[in-house]
Amino acid sequence: MKTFNGHFDGRVIVLDEPAQLKPNAKVKVVAPDEDAPDDSLVSGCARLSEPTFRAIWDNPLDADYDRL
Numbered sequence: 001m002k003t004f005n006g007h008f009d010g011r012v013i014v015l016d017e018p019a020q021l022k023p024n025a026k027v028k029v030v031a032p033d034e035d036a037p038d039d040s041l042v043s044g045c046a047r048l049s050e051p052t053f054r055a056i057w058d059n060p061l062d063a064d065y066d067r068l
Contacts, residue, residue, distance in 0.1 A: 006015040013029055021027070032041040
């Protein structure tokens with residue numbers, strides 16, 4: 001997955017930097033609420049990932065790192 005910064009010019013979504021995508025590549029655009037802080041999308045995605053990270057990191061092999 002890739003993340004690109006962009007903006008809506010009033011008509012279409014415009015990327016702020018060049019993208020290395022194949023022609024007709026499918027993309028999904030997620031726009032935070034207008035009144036949300038700039039980092040709300042990032043922190044929201046991080047919160048959604050917490051259960052998965054907890055399951056991955058909470059295992060006997062990872063306990064060695066807990067002692068460091």
